[in-house]
């Protein structure tokens with residue numbers, strides 16, 4: 001069945017490095033050992049322990065240099081990790097590890113001062129601290145340029161006032177990555193980023209929101225009540241917060257797409273057992289999966305080659321997220337028709353797959369971004 005689904009789609013050049021196949025086998029074996037059991041329980045998984053376990057297998061921090069606490073395996077290896085996360089039947093675990101390892105950690109790696117690498121990145125990769133990514137606000141979800149949280153210089157630090165909403169892992173994280181607006185600066189150079197420890201006076205958490213999907217990745221609000229934070233917790237140049245964030249979003253979309261394509265593949269492999277090979281909808285979805293995978297690999301290739309990938313990344317996110325939704329729904333429909341025992345797990349998969357479009361880009365925003373980059 002896998003053979004049939006895979007067809008003769010070639011392995012992309014970036015996964016032809018020495019030891020690539022052994023690395024994939026090691027990732028899958030480690031995920032089966034540590035992530036699969038966590039995905040199958042209803043109790044909240046312990047991310048500190050999970051990341052420490054990944055670390056003990058040299059899989060936490062593949063993309064980061066050894067001197068920064070990573071394994072030095074590189075970005076192509078991290079892409080393999082991201083794709084394999086799609087095998088785990090819990091979108092919440094995939095999302096949590098992506099936020100920690102591929103959304104906040106890259107920021108610290110790229111813009112962190114040496115003391116910040118030591119204080120935040122290295123312990124994060126060891127699983128000693130968990131990171132959340134706090135951008136969205138009640139009045140600024142898709143439109144991140146409209147953020148109202150403010151940062152004002154105050155002595156040797158900054159005073160922060162505002163409210164972040166729907167922040168994944170906020171209730172579990174030790175340190176929150178936060179983006180805030182600077183008064184008297186001109187857009188788009190009017191934002192600044194911080195790493196704010198959870199016990200900073202003035203930081204308050206809202207209740208955990210009820211959620212239909214990503215059960216292992218709880219979401220809550222964070223309030224900053226005139227919070228004061230030292231300048232040692234500012235990440236990157238004042239004014240560059242939004243520019244740096246947009247670049248990071250474009251990169252994360254590619255990794256998220258690798259995971260979404262793999263989720264779609266897992267669903268199609270199951271669905272194919274319950275219908276005819278010539279089923280038109282199955283064949284259409286397989287063709288879409290092959291196209292989506294090729295597009296994501298192209299985006300990844302451009303990123304690895306330091307080429308232009310903005311439009312490719314948005315297209316890839318749009319198509320792979322839609323595909324994960326339609327493939328999971330198709331598999332669920334077939335499981336119901338044939339009274340298969342997989343109905344519950346596929347219901348979870350459908351609920352989780354909806355959320356691919358939420359993190360770092362809804363379908364509409366991806367279309368808008370493609371139109372802007374391609375000058376339509």
Ligand SMILES: Cc1cc2nc3c(=O)[nH]c(=O)nc-3n(C[C@H](O)[C@H](O)[C@H](O)COP(=O)(O)OP(=O)(O)OC[C@H]3O[C@@H](n4cnc5c(N)ncnc54)[C@H](O)[C@@H]3O)c2cc1C
Nearest residue numbers: 133134135136140141142143166167168219358362364365
């Ligand atoms: C489970 C979950 C986890 C989340 N985790 C995080 C997190 O960890 N960190 C974080 O910062 N945020 C997080 N969010 C928030 C998420 O990023 C926002 O919900 C998302 O950005 C959309 O913002 P919004 O809800 O304000 O919707 P809106 O921006 O109000 O959009 C509503 C609808 O209108 C569409 N729309 C908006 N603008 C346009 C336009 N100009 N043209 C056409 N259509 C448009 C949107 O695509 C969407 O369909 C999470 C949300 C959920 C549900």
